[in-house]
Amino acid sequence: MVNAGPPLIVLEGIRRRYGGMGGQPEVEVLHGIDLTIHAGEFxxxxxxxxxxxxxxxxxLGCLDRASAGSYHFAGHDVAELDSDALAWLRREAFGFVFQGYHLIATESASENVQVPALYAGLPEAQRAERAAALLARLGLGDKLDLRPNQLSGGQQQRVSIARAxxxxxxxILADEPTGALDSRSxxxxxxxxxELADAGHTIILITHDxxxxxxxxxxxxxxxxSILSDSAGAVPMVAGDTTPDATGVNGVNRANGATNGGGTAGALPSLQLDPVQARHAAARTLWNELGESARTAxxxxxxxxxxxxxxxxxIVIGVVSVIVMLAIGEGARRQVLERMGAMGTAMLYMSSMPPQTGGPNGDLTEADLQAVRELPEMRYVLPVIGDPTTVRHGRVDKQVYVFASGEEMPAVHHWSVAQGRFYTEAxxxxxxxxxxxxxxxxRHFFPDVPSPLGRQLxxxxxxxxxxxxxxxRGADSGVQDYDDMVFIPYRAGRARVYQAQTQPDYVVMQAVSADKVYEAEAAIRKLLVARHGREDFGIGNAAARIQAEMQTRRSMSVMLGLIAAVSLVVGGIGVMNVMLMTVKERTREIGIRVATGARQRDxxxxxxxxxxxxxxxxxxxxxxxxxxxxxxLILAGVPVVFSISAMLGAFACAVATGLVFGYMPARTAARLDPVVALTGE
Structure with missing residues (x-):
């Protein structure tokens, strides 16, 4: 029967030129091609x-665009279609069979056949079932898991046909399908x-033979x-006029159905998908492709x-550097905080001194100290007299720093008693x-005595x-070793050892909390100025020094983290280089995926x-x-404190590095010209 319907493909005055940019000469390859093809023609x-x-x-296969002329497919002007619509056409309407087979080398026969259905959103189980049925019909039912290099040329071409x-x-667009095969294949x-033509498929065969x-x-x-001749003598059949054998290739086609429309070869669906169907297909495609991409990767x-x-x-070196550097920095910070915290993170020091306006030193009396104790911002007020003094036991004597202070000394300095007890206020x-x-x-005065309690000094x-x-306890930087000192009650020290001392050498004070240190300092200053009528004392803020030290340590940690982050960036640059190399190596694969319906974003x-x-x-x-x-490092005694946030941050930065440094190679791959990609090595 003669096809009375509209033609499927209409080319009018098609020209294709290359070059003409950057000083290159322009070459015209096609000179005004006019061609009409109906559905069902071979x-x-x-x-x-x-x-x-x-x-x-x-x-014809929408892999390239004409420089001039018009191409109408099923009544639609191809020049008006965007890249996604062209990808949809390649996926739903065309199947490519190439001379060089153009199979993805790392994929099995079944996986190669499934590629077009992947971009059509067909679920994995259905893809695998349909690919197996097609390959079985083409005599490759036992070759599903073999890769292209394990197949003969004829077998690879049959896989290519199954994919189409x-x-x-x-x-079916077949470009020299027999060019690389022996006569039998x-x-x-x-x-x-x-057989496909008899089943109603439109076959366009490109050959030199x-x-x-x-x-x-x-x-x-x-x-x-230019077209030299066109036999145009064959009578194209209307799709569906034939009744193919149920055991033929089209039988597989009908039994399994196409992803969009199914039916006979000539009955093409509309170019516009139903919005709901398109949304569901897009969602299926996204998850299918993510899974496929992960598997391929x-x-x-x-x-x-x-x-x-x-x-x-x-990447590993970068992440390890970030985690370990920050852990060491945090460990050092906490160690310093712990050591200085033993002195009191809310500690203040006060001593008498000459006023700035001139005059004698001030005098810190017991009444002054009692008034300071009663301030709501204060927790402890500890007067201290200390000086190197000769201490003897038997024949052993030594100049020892004798520390005369109140009973709160262990609490103020966060220092415990190992043997016996400390003296009381009474x-x-x-x-x-x-x-x-x-x-x-x-140990110096009683080297061979397990317990010196009750002995006399x-x-x-x-x-x-x-x-x-x-x-x-050990020594803080710049001061005498605390473990060499001896401690006596403040009043007993003034009465028995330091009789000439009329006031404490200095006063150690502790605010109720580190947050109240500055308020406490201001309150003490206001109180004593009111009592003395002048500022004849000095107050040192140990908390301020600690906070400055912590800020320095924090800055060091940040610097260490930044240095470590450089390693991560270097690792990211390595990822970019490898991905650029991967794109170059897989140029032909990219062309194959585009020919089978992949969009740029895919x-x-x-x-x-x-x-x-x-x-x-x-x-x-x-x-x-x-x-x-x-x-x-912990076993080696290095202070290390791991941070969950640092580990999560390093991991997130590694992933972000992949996104940032992988984008340019991926964008390069997505923008490859399909024709150039297919001819790439």
Missing amino acids: VAIVGQSGSGKSTLMHL LMNGGRI GEQVMGLLR HQVAAQARRVVEIRDG WRGMRLNRVRTGLTLLG EDRALAPLVVLGHKAS LIGASPFEVIGVMAE ILRQFMTEAVMVTLVGGAAGVACGLLVGAV
């Missing part, structure tokens, strides 16, 4: 190399194409970019172990001759009874997913290695 376009037939095929049929294959491929072209029902000869990482390992090393008021030894002082000219030994998403996959693995390995390195 057309051979024959011509010698350089005649323009491959360029014409690329235009995956989404229905309404129009070539006959098998041509037999399959004839006139004998191959003669097997088509219509032969169009092209030479030097993981396979690529395994196949390129050395390169992947070197790339991961940069004993202080009673001028009791009691002494508590520092750790080293105890001569401090100056007065005997004192040992009632306790302080825990080992290619972008795939390579972005692969970049992020590398950094995800590197980030996870970096966190694990960071914890391991930290554990080793």
